[in-house]
Amino acid sequence: MxxxxxxxxxxxxxxxxGLTTHTLRYYERTGLMLTPVDRASSTHRRFTEQDIxxxxxxxxxxxxxxxxxxxxxxxELVREGDESTASRLELLLRHRITVVAQLADMQRSLTAxxxxxxxxxxxxxxx
Amino acid sequence: MxxxxxxxxxxxxxxxxGLTTHTLRYYERTGLMLTPVDRASSTHRRFTEQDIxxxxxxxxxxxxxxxxxxxxxxxELVREGDESTASRLELLLRHRITVVAQLADMQRSLTAxxxxxxxxxxxxxxx
DNA sequence: GTTTGACTTCGAGTGCGCTCGAAGTTCTAT
DNA sequence: ATAGAACTTCGAGCGCACTCGAAGTCAAAC
Numbered sequence: 117m118x119x120x121x122x123x124x125x126x127x128x129x130x131x132x133x134g135l136t137t138h139t140l141r142y143y144e145r146t147g148l149m150l151t152p153v154d155r156a157s158s159t160h161r162r163f164t165e166q167d168i169x170x171x172x173x174x175x176x177x178x179x180x181x182x183x184x185x186x187x188x189x190x191x192e193l194v195r196e197g198d199e200s201t202a203s204r205l206e207l208l209l210r211h212r213i214t215v216v217a218q219l220a221d222m223q224r225s226l227t228a229x230x231x232x233x234x235x236x237x238x239x240x241x242x243x
Numbered sequence: 244m245x246x247x248x249x250x251x252x253x254x255x256x257x258x259x260x261g262l263t264t265h266t267l268r269y270y271e272r273t274g275l276m277l278t279p280v281d282r283a284s285s286t287h288r289r290f291t292e293q294d295i296x297x298x299x300x301x302x303x304x305x306x307x308x309x310x311x312x313x314x315x316x317x318x319e320l321v322r323e324g325d326e327s328t329a330s331r332l333e334l335l336l337r338h339r340i341t342v343v344a345q346l347a348d349m350q351r352s353l354t355a356x357x358x359x360x361x362x363x364x365x366x367x368x369x370x
Numbered sequence: 371g372t373t374t375g376a377c378t379t380c381g382a383g384t385g386c387g388c389t390c391g392a393a394g395t396t397c398t399a400t
Numbered sequence: 401a402t403a404g405a406a407c408t409t410c411g412a413g414c415g416c417a418c419t420c421g422a423a424g425t426c427a428a429a430c
Contacts, residue, residue, distance in 0.1 A: 128378075137377085138419055145379095148418095157426070159378055169277040173359070176352040184417070201370070205363035208356060215353050219346065228333060234301070234358070235330035243304050254406075264388055264407090273387095284396070287407055311387070344415095371430100379423065384418085395408065400401100 121164060123156070129163040133171045140171070147188050148174060150195065180215045248291060250283070256290040260298045267298070274315050275301060277322065307342045 126137045133140070144153055144161075150170050158160040165169075177187050190207055193200040257264045271280055271288075277297050283289040290298075304314050317334055320327040 125376080136419080139417090141379090142418065149380095159426070161377085167301065173355065176355045178417090179352040180349055180356065198366075201363055201366050205360065208360050208363065210359065212353070212356060215356070216348065219349055219353070222307055222342065222346055222349070225306040226339070226346070228300065228303045229307065229339060229342070233335050233339065234316055236328055236335065239328050240332055252406080263389080266387090268409090269388065284407095286396070288407085305387095373430090374428095376427085378423100380422090381420105382422105383420070386416090387414105389414070390412085392410090392412105393408100395406100396412105397406075398404090400403090 123154070123162040124168065126161045126163065129168060129171070132168050133170070133175060135175070139202070143171070143174070144224055146184060148184065150191060169238075177211070181218065182211055186211070219239060250281070250289040250291055251295065253288045253290065255289075255295070256298070257293060260302060261330060262298070268356065270298070270301070271312060275311065275318060304338070309338055313338070323344050343360070 120216045124132065129140055130137045135143075143149065149167065153167060154164065174187055177190070178184075186207075190204060193204045194208065226240055251259065252268055252322045256262075256267055260267070262270075267290075272273045276278065276294065280294060281289045281291065301314055304317070305311075313334070320334065320336060
């Protein structure tokens with residue numbers, strides 16, 4: 117059952133990815149989709165499950181501050197097929213290092229803020 | 244000894260805070276300093292230890308994505324003096340919630356990226 | 371088959387946080 | 401005294417990632 121692949125309109129895709137339709141079109145036009153999005157009825161976009169999956173992943177890359185341009189590089193590697201696996205791994209590993217650094221940095225900043233909070237709490241408690 | 248308060252030129256302040264002189268001036272002019280920076284010899288800025296300490300803290304706020312405008316609100320509260328302690332605490336606690344959310348979000352994204360990395364490592368190992 | 375609303379492309383606009391350059395002034399070292 | 405570096409203000413410009421509006425086309429529901 118369910119052998120036919122289900123597809124989604126742009127607004128359904130927006131709903132599923134948490135992006136706006138504007139942003140989805142922007143991502144496509146700026147070269148961030150693995151393949152051009154299918155068009156049903158000549159013009160309207162039909163997003164496949166794979167498109168949605170990819171957009172969800174690219175959202176993770178964005179959420180960790182990978183710049184659009186870097187994501188585009190990654191996409192180009194994916195398009196090259198299997199032979200680029202090692203390059204893709206390398207790109208992601210490099211990105212991973214920056215993410216871990218970001219997390220550590222943010223954690224350190226949070227600690228500093230917590231120190232301040234503690235001081236204020238003390239102050240407020242004595243008033 | 245060392246009872247005289249040491250002050251810093253803008254380039255020394257830049258060095259100590261990791262910001263550029265341009266950014267330090269920008270922060271001052273956009274209302275992010277607790278008090279106007281002292282001027283020695285009529286025009287040149289002289290940063291006090293307290294200025295440096297404050298800039299370091301505001302850098303932590305920025306590093307956790309607090310917008311300039313919110314920092315300005317915080318600064319205005321500080322200028323009001325002791326009576327604003329509770330408001331400042333509230334502002335920081337509210338910010339804290341967003342920071343914790345950011346950290347969790349980033350951590351989740353990192354996990355998704357790690358899954359992909361594991362897949363690629365598997366693939367590369369078999370080649 | 372017509373209406374309603376979702377879709378299309380295109381290019382321009384926005385918001386944020388810097389970042390920079392120009393043109394002039396002041397400090398420091400000799 | 402003077403050269404050169406470091407400082408000053410001011411306003412404009414930039415880079416990134418969207419975000420939006422206009423004007424037109426298409427499609428699903430009745």
